[in-house]
Amino acid sequence: MKRLILVRHGKSSWDNDLPDHKRPLKKRAYNDAKVVLNAFQNFYEPGALFWTSYAVRAHETAKLFKERLNVPDKDFVVKEDLYTFNQNELLSVIRSCEDDIPRLIVFGHNPAMTILVNSLGDKKIDNLPTTGLCVIDFEVDSWKEVRKGKTILTLLPKNLR
Numbered sequence: 001m002k003r004l005i006l007v008r009h010g011k012s013s014w015d016n017d018l019p020d021h022k023r024p025l026k027k028r029a030y031n032d033a034k035v036v037l038n039a040f041q042n043f044y045e046p047g048a049l050f051w052t053s054y055a056v057r058a059h060e061t062a063k064l065f066k067e068r069l070n071v072p073d074k075d076f077v078v079k080e081d082l083y084t085f086n087q088n089e090l091l092s093v094i095r096s097c098e099d100d101i102p103r104l105i106v107f108g109h110n111p112a113m114t115i116l117v118n119s120l121g122d123k124k125i126d127n128l129p130t131t132g133l134c135v136i137d138f139e140v141d142s143w144k145e146v147r148k149g150k151t152i153l154t155l156l157p158k159n160l161r
Helices: 027-040 056-068 087-095 112-120
Strands: 002-008 049-052 076-078 103-108 133-138 150-155
Touching: 002 056, 002 112, 027 056, 027 150, 049 056, 056 076, 056 103, 087 103, 087 112, 112 133
Parallel strands: 002 103, 049 076, 049 103
Antiparallel strands: 002 133, 133 150
């Protein structure tokens, strides 16, 4: 079995005239991460591999999860290919994961995240909001075989406040 956890980056700031990939998190993103992590930490099984986009807003969100869940540095990887808004590119990166990894947590961007949640999982959502998290299980032995899975948990900040 493979478990995929998709997390959209936290709410980002548009205050400064920065390139898209350099936009930082807003204060609200830290509060949203706290409420999502409060709900997620008892569900989380250690030993997952963390992959994050290099964009500041995704990387910072991933670091909040890393710190709270005590993820070792060796299990935390910044992947340039995750700075994508295209679901097919995102799925391709996920399918490149080594098969000895049972659980993968990916921090990325919309619309790719929402489209992937809806195409891979069995429960539809209108939008995976910032800091939204979705867990999908797959009855497969290889990440290359990930197609249709079972959505077992969806955490949205607005539902947890």
